Amino acid sequence: MFGLFQRKKSKDKLKERLKLVLSYDRANLSPGRMDELKNELLAVIAKYFPMEEDNYDVKLEQHGDRMVFVANLPVQQS
Amino acid sequence: MNAKAIVVTSGKGGVGKTTTTANVGAALAQQGERVVVIDTDVGLRNLDVVMGLEGRVVFDLIDVFEGKCRLKQALIRDKRSENLYLLAASQTKDKSSLSEARMQETVQKLLEEEGFDRVLIDSPAGIESGFQTAASAAAGALVVVNPEVSSVRDADRIIGLLEAREITEVKLIINRLRPEMVKRGDMLEVDDVLEILGVKLIGIVPEDEQILVSTNIGNPISLSDSSKMGAGTAFRNIAKRITGEDIPHLSFEPSGGFFSGLRRLFGGS
Numbered sequence: 039m040f041g042l043f044q045r046k047k048s049k050d051k052l053k054e055r056l057k058l059v060l061s062y063d064r065a066n067l068s069p070g071r072m073d074e075l076k077n078e079l080l081a082v083i084a085k086y087f088p089m090e091e092d093n094y095d096v097k098l099e100q101h102g103d104r105m106v107f108v109a110n111l112p113v114q115q116s
Numbered sequence: 117m118n119a120k121a122i123v124v125t126s127g128k129g130g131v132g133k134t135t136t137t138a139n140v141g142a143a144l145a146q147q148g149e150r151v152v153v154i155d156t157d158v159g160l161r162n163l164d165v166v167m168g169l170e171g172r173v174v175f176d177l178i179d180v181f182e183g184k185c186r187l188k189q190a191l192i193r194d195k196r197s198e199n200l201y202l203l204a205a206s207q208t209k210d211k212s213s214l215s216e217a218r219m220q221e222t223v224q225k226l227l228e229e230e231g232f233d234r235v236l237i238d239s240p241a242g243i244e245s246g247f248q249t250a251a252s253a254a255a256g257a258l259v260v261v262n263p264e265v266s267s268v269r270d271a272d273r274i275i276g277l278l279e280a281r282e283i284t285e286v287k288l289i290i291n292r293l294r295p296e297m298v299k300r301g302d303m304l305e306v307d308d309v310l311e312i313l314g315v316k317l318i319g320i321v322p323e324d325e326q327i328l329v330s331t332n333i334g335n336p337i338s339l340s341d342s343s344k345m346g347a348g349t350a351f352r353n354i355a356k357r358i359t360g361e362d363i364p365h366l367s368f369e370p371s372g373g374f375f376s377g378l379r380r381l382f383g384g385s
């Protein structure tokens with residue numbers, strides 16, 4: 039009985055994976071290209087201000103009917 | 117549903133398109149509609165055996181398209197209902213005479229000249245020309261999905277392609293739901309699937325071994341089985357919702373009573 043509370047439900051994991059894969063399917067973009075995009079984006083932005091070394095978060099998200107590209111790129115503070 | 121010509125499709129194979137076409141078609145006919153079910157899975161004909169009509173096939177869809185017979189001659193009357201007809205797929209490998217224009221013309225004739233109320237088009241698996249031909253004559257769609265990863269993904273793709281064809285009346289059938297797995301958290305719930313795919317639900321069909329039994333003898337379960345939580349009732353309810361009746365969805369999920377109680381979400385139409 040206790041196992042029921044410890045184990046993450048497999049369907050929740052599946053739901054997360056499906057949401058992610060469908061956001062790429064719908065945008066007709068392969069997930070691997072997202073890394074390329076992220077690197078190019080960082081190179082461009084770094085020309086304007088210093089960026090933190092890591093903690094980047096770049097992804098596609100479904101917002102209601104629309105697919106949005108979300109980039110969270112922390113700026114280095116002096 | 118307003119659509120008189122409805123394609124039954126899924127992307128992935130083996131999820132229950134043919135079973136759905138036979139059972140919903142039979143139930144619609146039993147309710148008094150004049151119905152034709154069309155098998156467009158050329159080369160892999162199966163709707164005839166599922167309906168128990170395999171012995172009566174003389175002419176098929178390709179014969180109609182090639183002008184080898186008149187449309188009327190290729191319509192096979194069901195043995196149980198005088199309102200139900202089958203237009204079989206051909207078993208040839210040659211699909212060259214399949215065309216969207218011929219498909220549209222045939223369905224239009226059935227509705228306008230032959231006086232049928234509803235045409236259900238059983239689509240082949242895939243997203244290629246077979247699916248496109250089946251969808252080309254449809255104004256609405258029943259998308260059949262199983263609550264598992266590849267079926268949901270493929271359904272999403274199909275829904276996108278239906279939208280691209282401007283088929284707007286798209287309804288979801290969740291087939292082969294297994295309540296005990298949902299209860300354990302090992303199968304997507306109905307609400308999960310609806311949230312992910314974002315289309316309206318028209319029916320939930322449980323996994324039911326009686327489907328195999330009824331298919332073995334070529335007698336649709338929607339005509340033969342009346343158990344309250346069985347697939348037969350689920351298919352009959354889908355037919356009723358297609359004709360506009362507002363039937364609440366049965367809940368096969370744990371939250372309420374023991375697999376029973378009613379879902380008051382999403383009406384039919």
Ligand SMILES: Nc1ncnc2c1ncn2[C@@H]1O[C@H](COP(=O)(O)OP(=O)(O)O)[C@@H](O)[C@H]1O
Binds near residue numbers: 126291293322324
């Ligand atoms: N709700 C269900 N419960 C049990 N078996 C099912 C159910 N729906 C379909 N099946 C079985 O699954 C198999 C594939 O169904 P079928 O209708 O031929 O799929 P498709 O036309 O999408 O390829 C068949 O053997 C059928 O009897």
Ligand SMILES: [Mg+2]
Binds near residue numbers: 135162239240
């Ligand atoms: Mg089939």
